[in-house]
Amino acid sequence: MKKIIPCLVIILLLSCAQEKTFQIGQIATPQGEVLVWLYNETPNHKKSFIELADKGYWDSLTFNRVIPNFVAQGGCPDTPEGFNDPEYLLEPEFNDSLLHTYGALGAGRDGNPDKLSARCQFYIVQNKEGLHRLDGDYTIFGKVIKGMELIDTIVAVKRDSTDIPFTPITLDVNMISMKESDLQKLYKAYN
Secondary structure (H helix, E strand, C coil), X not given: CCCHHHHHHHHHHHHHHCCCEEEEEEEEECCEEEEEEECCCCHXXXXXXXXXXXXXXXXXXXXXXXXXXXXXXXXXXXXXXXHHCHHHEECCCCCCCCCCCCCEEXXXXXXXXXXXXXXXXXXXXXXXXXXXXXXXXXXEEEEEEECHHHHHHHCCCCECCCCCECCCCECEEEEEEEEHHHHHHHHHHHC
8 A cells, every 4th residue: 555655646746747738928018917829720820929929029019009899909000010021921821710709819911912911910809799890801810818808998098099099008928838727717717
C-alpha cells in the first residue's frame, strides 16, 4: 500500500502539470480588460494579431472609432501604412461559420477591391443583433470571451462627429496563457 501512494501522487502531479494551455488575446484599457479567443480557421490573421500584440504595436494606440450598435474599432487610424504598405496587409480569410455576431473580432480595411485586411486595425462587433451585412466582406478572426459589458460602455462614450472618443481610450494588447480549466470556468460564467 505504501508504494501505491507515492505513485498516485506523481501521477496526479504530472496530470496537473500537463493541463493544456491556450494563448488568449488581452485588450486592456483604463476601464478594464477584454479577452478574445483567436480562431484557428483564420491562421494568418491569428498569427498577425499575436505578432503585433507581442511586439507591443497597439500599446500607444486607442479605440479610435466607437459607434453604438455597430463596433468599437482600435489600432492605427486611417494611415498609409495600414492600407498601402504590403507589410500591413493580409489576404482575406472568409469562413461561412465565422460571422459578424455580437462580440466578433474582425480585421479593419479600407474599400480596396481585394478586401485585404489592414492588420494594424481590429474591431469588435457591439450590435447585439450582429452585423451580417459585413459577412464575406471583412474577416472575422476571433470572439470576445470576457468583457463585452466593457465594449458596451466604450461605444457609449462621448465622441466627436467622426466617432473618435473625446477622452482617448488607450490600448494595451497582450497575449496571455490560460489553462483549459480556467477557460471552461470563464465560458460557464460568461454564457
